[in-house]
Amino acid sequence: MSEWKRMVHDKLNLGLSPQQDEEVVSELAGHLEDLHQDLRQRGLSESVALRLAFAAVDDWKDLARKIRSTKREETVMNHRTKTLWLPGLMAFAASSILLMILQRLIMLRPTLLITLEHIIRLPAAFWWKNQVDVICLCWWVLLPLCGAAGACLSRRAGGTRLACAAASLFPSLVMLGLFCCILPVSMVIDKNSYLMQHPLYFVLAMVNWIMVPGLALLLGALPFLQRTTSLRQP
Amino acid sequence: MKKSISSKISRGSAELAILSLLEKQVLYGFEICKRIEEGSGGALCFTLASLYPMLYELEKRGWIEGKWQANQAGRDRRYYRLMPEGRRQLAPLRKQWHAFFVALDQLAGVHHV
Numbered sequence: 001m002s003e004w005k006r007m008v009h010d011k012l013n014l015g016l017s018p019q020q021d022e023e024v025v026s027e028l029a030g031h032l033e034d035l036h037q038d039l040r041q042r043g044l045s046e047s048v049a050l051r052l053a054f055a056a057v058d059d060w061k062d063l064a065r066k067i068r069s070t071k072r073e074e075t076v077m078n079h080r081t082k083t084l085w086l087p088g089l090m091a092f093a094a095s096s097i098l099l100m101i102l103q104r105l106i107m108l109r110p111t112l113l114i115t116l117e118h119i120i121r122l123p124a125a126f127w128w129k130n131q132v133d134v135i136c137l138c139w140w141v142l143l144p145l146c147g148a149a150g151a152c153l154s155r156r157a158g159g160t161r162l163a164c165a166a167a168s169l170f171p172s173l174v175m176l177g178l179f180c181c182i183l184p185v186s187m188v189i190d191k192n193s194y195l196m197q198h199p200l201y202f203v204l205a206m207v208n209w210i211m212v213p214g215l216a217l218l219l220g221a222l223p224f225l226q227r228t229t230s231l232r233q234p
Numbered sequence: 235m236k237k238s239i240s241s242k243i244s245r246g247s248a249e250l251a252i253l254s255l256l257e258k259q260v261l262y263g264f265e266i267c268k269r270i271e272e273g274s275g276g277a278l279c280f281t282l283a284s285l286y287p288m289l290y291e292l293e294k295r296g297w298i299e300g301k302w303q304a305n306q307a308g309r310d311r312r313y314y315r316l317m318p319e320g321r322r323q324l325a326p327l328r329k330q331w332h333a334f335f336v337a338l339d340q341l342a343g344v345h346h347v
Contacts, residue, residue, distance in 0.1 A: 024286075027263065027312045031282050034264035034311075056282045066287035070294055079296050158295050160319055 091150030144220030
């Protein structure tokens, strides 16, 4: 270990992983070494150059605290987790909970259907017959809120436009994954011939569960996709 | 006589200064300090204590990336390069600083070129 590294190692109590500690110490020691050499090249004596290089940091504890706060956060949760996975999962959870609430409200408590009967004047039988469609419609109408939540969280974490869009579309992407993997597998392994015989149903299900919700989610995300960077106060 | 800028102001401008430098070439920490000092005629100075937390913060955001490689003297140094996301942030950052100076000009008569 060089003298510079030993000095930085002694002064800087980071408390990070050994690998991160080693990297930061090496980098800062290299900086001090370059500074010392630069001062020597400017004609300063060895003792003065050493003193000035040592004085480059007046508060090592403060420096360690600042570095720790940036590096530690990185260890706990990386950038992609903060800008994509977490907001995406939040949007997915919100959309699923929303669907569950609507199902319970409409199927178990007919209050909502009765209200709809009064607002949109269609025969009562229509509402009771098309309960599933009503649930679906209400879900689509409310889905932009879930898309907005995902995009908002992603943007607040410093996500790119693509990350914001992906986070908001996450519920649809999950459904797309299900349709692309589980259904074909069920056709091959379980010999589920129903889907083969009714391909139109499959397409309709794709539209209902992926395309329309995707558009609704994206609609909610739109305001957050117009990028502006916040300027730190000088 | 060199006019040095207060540390509070220079800290705020560090983000733009670092990204602008890395837009042109890859540099390691000490070189970044030197270039900023030389490029600003000594008005902007970054010490080790002010530079590295900022570099790590920018790296965490994915705007820059550091990689170890040997410098001209054969010593291992951590070279930083601008990432596509950092490049994307530069234009709006420049615009906002310009708007800031225009506003300051109108308010306090602080002229800038």
